[in-house]
Amino acid sequence: MSTDDQSKALQAQVEAAFKQAQPLSIQAGNSKQFYVRPSEGELLDLSGHQGIISYEPTELVIRARAGTKLSDIEQTLAAEHQMLSFEPPYFADSATLGGTVACNLSGPRRPYGGAVRDHVLGCQIINGKAEVLNFGGEVMKNVAGYDVSRLMAGALGTLGVLLDVAIKVVPKPEAEITLVQAHKPAEALKTLHKINQRPYPLSASCIHEDKLYIRLSGGDKAIHAAAAQIGGDKLDNDMVFWHSLKEQRHDFFQNKQALWRLSLASKTPPLDLGDTLYEWGGAQRWLYTDTPAQHLRETMDELEGHATLFRHAPDNIPMFQPLADGLLHWHKQLKHAFDPKQILNPKRLYPEF
Amino acid sequence: MTKKNQLLQKLHDCLPPSAILTETEELHPYECDGLSAYQHLPMLVVLPETIKQVQSILRHCHALEIPVVARGTGTGLSGGALPHEEGVLLVLAKFNQILEIDPEQRTARVQPGVRNLAITQAADHHGLYYAPDPSSQIACSIGGNVAENAGGVHCLKYGLTVHNIQQIKVVSIEGELLTIGGSGLDDAGFDLLALMTGSEGMLAVIVEVVVKLLPKPDNAQVLLAAFDDIEKAGAAVGAIIAEGIIPAGLEMMDELAIQASEDFVHAGYPLDAVAILLCELDGSAIEVESQIHTVEQILNHHGATEVRSASDEAERLRFWQGRKSAFPAVGRISPDYYCMDGTIPRKHLPTVLGRISELSKQYGLRVANVFHAGDGNLHPLILYDANQEGELERTEEFGGKILELCVEVGGTITGEHGVGMEKIGQMCVQFDSVELTQFHAVKAAFDDKGLLNPGKAVPTLHRCAEFGAMHVHHGELPFPELPRF
Numbered sequence A: 001m002s003t004d005d006q007s008k009a010l011q012a013q014v015e016a017a018f019k020q021a022q023p024l025s026i027q028a029g030n031s032k033q034f035y036v037r038p039s040e041g042e043l044l045d046l047s048g049h050q051g052i053i054s055y056e057p058t059e060l061v062i063r064a065r066a067g068t069k070l071s072d073i074e075q076t077l078a079a080e081h082q083m084l085s086f087e088p089p090y091f092a093d094s095a096t097l098g099g100t101v102a103c104n105l106s107g108p109r110r111p112y113g114g115a116v117r118d119h120v121l122g123c124q125i126i127n128g129k130a131e132v133l134n135f136g137g138e139v140m141k142n143v144a145g146y147d148v149s150r151l152m153a154g155a156l157g158t159l160g161v162l163l164d165v166a167i168k169v170v171p172k173p174e175a176e177i178t179l180v181q182a183h184k185p186a187e188a189l190k191t192l193h194k195i196n197q198r199p200y201p202l203s204a205s206c207i208h209e210d211k212l213y214i215r216l217s218g219g220d221k222a223i224h225a226a227a228a229q230i231g232g233d234k235l236d237n238d239m240v241f242w243h244s245l246k247e248q249r250h251d252f253f254q255n256k257q258a259l260w261r262l263s264l265a266s267k268t269p270p271l272d273l274g275d276t277l278y279e280w281g282g283a284q285r286w287l288y289t290d291t292p293a294q295h296l297r298e299t300m301d302e303l304e305g306h307a308t309l310f311r312h313a314p315d316n317i318p319m320f321q322p323l324a325d326g327l328l329h330w331h332k333q334l335k336h337a338f339d340p341k342q343i344l345n346p347k348r349l350y351p352e353f
Numbered sequence B: 001m002t003k004k005n006q007l008l009q010k011l012h013d014c015l016p017p018s019a020i021l022t023e024t025e026e027l028h029p030y031e032c033d034g035l036s037a038y039q040h041l042p043m044l045v046v047l048p049e050t051i052k053q054v055q056s057i058l059r060h061c062h063a064l065e066i067p068v069v070a071r072g073t074g075t076g077l078s079g080g081a082l083p084h085e086e087g088v089l090l091v092l093a094k095f096n097q098i099l100e101i102d103p104e105q106r107t108a109r110v111q112p113g114v115r116n117l118a119i120t121q122a123a124d125h126h127g128l129y130y131a132p133d134p135s136s137q138i139a140c141s142i143g144g145n146v147a148e149n150a151g152g153v154h155c156l157k158y159g160l161t162v163h164n165i166q167q168i169k170v171v172s173i174e175g176e177l178l179t180i181g182g183s184g185l186d187d188a189g190f191d192l193l194a195l196m197t198g199s200e201g202m203l204a205v206i207v208e209v210v211v212k213l214l215p216k217p218d219n220a221q222v223l224l225a226a227f228d229d230i231e232k233a234g235a236a237v238g239a240i241i242a243e244g245i246i247p248a249g250l251e252m253m254d255e256l257a258i259q260a261s262e263d264f265v266h267a268g269y270p271l272d273a274v275a276i277l278l279c280e281l282d283g284s285a286i287e288v289e290s291q292i293h294t295v296e297q298i299l300n301h302h303g304a305t306e307v308r309s310a311s312d313e314a315e316r317l318r319f320w321q322g323r324k325s326a327f328p329a330v331g332r333i334s335p336d337y338y339c340m341d342g343t344i345p346r347k348h349l350p351t352v353l354g355r356i357s358e359l360s361k362q363y364g365l366r367v368a369n370v371f372h373a374g375d376g377n378l379h380p381l382i383l384y385d386a387n388q389e390g391e392l393e394r395t396e397e398f399g400g401k402i403l404e405l406c407v408e409v410g411g412t413i414t415g416e417h418g419v420g421m422e423k424i425g426q427m428c429v430q431f432d433s434v435e436l437t438q439f440h441a442v443k444a445a446f447d448d449k450g451l452l453n454p455g456k457a458v459p460t461l462h463r464c465a466e467f468g469a470m471h472v473h474h475g476e477l478p479f480p481e482l483p484r485f
Helices: A005-021 A070-078 A097-103 A148-153 A184-195 A220-230 A236-247 A291-304 A325-338 B004-012 B024-032 B050-063 B116-126 B141-148 B191-194 B229-243 B255-265 B285-301 B313-325 B326-333 B346-363 B391-408 B424-430 B432-448 B461-470
Strands: A023-025 A042-045 A052-056 A062-064 A120-126 A132-137 A159-166 A173-181 A202-208 A211-218 A260-261 A274-280 A284-289 A304-312 B045-048 B068-071 B086-092 B098-102 B107-108 B167-170 B177-180 B205-212 B219-227 B249-254 B275-283 B304-307 B336-339 B366-370 B377-382
Touching: A005 A023, A005 A120, A005 A159, A005 B377, A023 B107, A062 A097, A062 A220, A070 A097, A097 A159, A097 B424, A120 A148, A120 A274, A120 A291, A132 A148, A132 B432, A148 A159, A148 B432, A173 A220, A173 A236, A173 A291, A173 A325, A173 B424, A184 A202, A211 A220, A211 B249, A260 B086, A260 B336, A274 B050, A291 A304, A291 B366, A304 B004, A325 B177, B004 B045, B004 B050, B004 B304, B024 B045, B050 B086, B050 B167, B068 B205, B086 B461, B098 B116, B107 B424, B116 B141, B116 B346, B141 B205, B167 B191, B177 B191, B191 B249, B205 B219, B219 B326, B229 B249, B229 B275, B229 B346, B249 B255, B249 B313, B255 B275, B255 B313, B255 B326, B255 B336, B255 B366, B275 B285, B275 B313, B285 B304, B326 B377, B336 B391, B346 B391, B377 B391, B391 B424, B424 B461
Parallel strands: A023 A042, B045 B086, B068 B086
Antiparallel strands: A052 A062, A062 A159, A120 A132, A120 A159, A173 A211, A202 A211, A202 A274, A260 A284, A260 A304, A274 A284, B098 B107, B107 B205, B167 B177, B167 B205, B219 B275, B219 B304, B249 B275, B249 B366, B336 B377, B366 B377
């Protein structure tokens, strides 16, 4: 595992860019290049800015530089029987902590274990004026100042260059088991909602091809007791199944059509828009559809959800659900507050900034 | 015509007369929040009942450039809802309706003036509850909880307010109604929900909240362990977590807090203990039973002089009653008390408590410590008498020193109570001018005239320059022996 603090050089590059109003394209592991539009900015390479700065298992916190490989972090945690609660996808071995936070992409455990943003405790960033700033800290509870650290999660680097991030970690569950029940999607969603109302140790769910998959995590005895109450067939090699979902290597994701990610109320009945895989209790749905983007997005507006073009996005369709006017105004204002010359990943999130 | 009269003229068009308070005797009940050391009479108080009325009030205040301070039930402990003398106090107490409980979705849509505990009570027959439980939960409002990112004794396992809300509706200072967050688990664009949570009424006014509900655990059991040494109790906390157990609650109280609570509610706390730990475990019967056994062993191994488990639900609630009543209990043994809210990395607990004890002698003021031990959130209660000349000033100085100490060991000046008016000076210790400038830019992005809760939460650089002249901190660390970060 390499350790290298390149923050001075990174700051110098942002400073030069700020002076010349030169757009920068921030990149670390480049593992999620499918998720961002190609950028014309000068490369700001975070991949060398690596290293775990501190990790104290009993404090449940790890702090690492943004370019630190996700695999290094997860291995370090595993050695202490701990893990990242949000089960982040890698999409490539080169995935880094910084990219994971900037994209705020979480895996199957998300509805029960929280998202990336829920576990961000603090960060150091370079803003668009080349100032190095520290927000949050390494303690669980901290309400001093605005929560800028969590604001960075999912901002795709448009508000600041992440230098390092402090993340809350959790103990690894002692055991896991996956149950499979046969249900059509509508019925599976209802079944899942009933199960969700009970305090079972759930940690993931998926509905695909008339099957409902439920993962339980916790003490060995406790999960088997819950499994007996929930019922279903035990899935062998279940780690492979959840991994294939998380990394999108499952057969469902092999289609080369545009892949939509829908985020909406979990109880929304099946929308019948095309081939769908349900995760997160129904709150995250992967969709291949012939429905025009405009129509899909209007449907999502009505449902107070949003649709993201996750993979194979056609050039002429915005990747993210357009914002209501008032919210777009606040987004532009915030962008201006952090990056007045619009040099950090311009237009990466929305074409307006 | 004065600005006040201009505003009143406009307000009478959009509010019934009973919703506008202008007479001094009507204004007095609103002169402070839970931090009564700071008091101001507002220029006037408005009590709207509809979102449209809130929009109109804000629109008029914006046009006339009149400050607005939003207030829920006023239980906050940092002066966040302290009125502005030339401003409007926007009281949201009439927004007290639970609009919808959706058991399938496990959410509740509520108005901001709804009390925290009322949500749990309303969801109870579905077997659901709202997890964040600040000790003031019988009185505090959910809008205030969001504005302060309130915590509670169960947040080690179940998270803070920010982790337990899904959507809010807010009104901007221009009077526009916006929805932040969606019906799903995330939303498009920046995480404005996180930014708004804990923003202390500085960015917008919250008029509706959708909270997440959790299934009530089948079982909960609490252990009470007594220690003759704070350090041993602190080590036991670390050992429980190292074992891979995240308790639902893990609380510590020191000698003075134990005695005050025991006198008040007779929870059955051991009076000869230097510290007690309360450790609650919840989940299925099998899980709780196995974890209780493990935790008992850890506590004994770390030198607990006594470990008791609550024999029944009544005793479990009594154990908690003692903890949750610690503040009023301390209020009975002292004319006044001042509650601090620093958070520290847990490993520094013995150092910090030792230093607080030294400061206590130095200032001649007693301190009772209650501590959310699991997440490092420390609540020293400084006992003082406001009627004694200069004692409040000494108390504030002592409190300030405690917060600076929290920053020194890598912690923060506020874990869950907010900065408000109270800790505005210590913000200059925690943050440098570049960060404070960035905070002001964030504020201006939402409220360019600076009308929402002005003067709170983020100090001006000028104020910090004055504060810095009194408190040497940068460049000279008072505790060079401490490892940092």
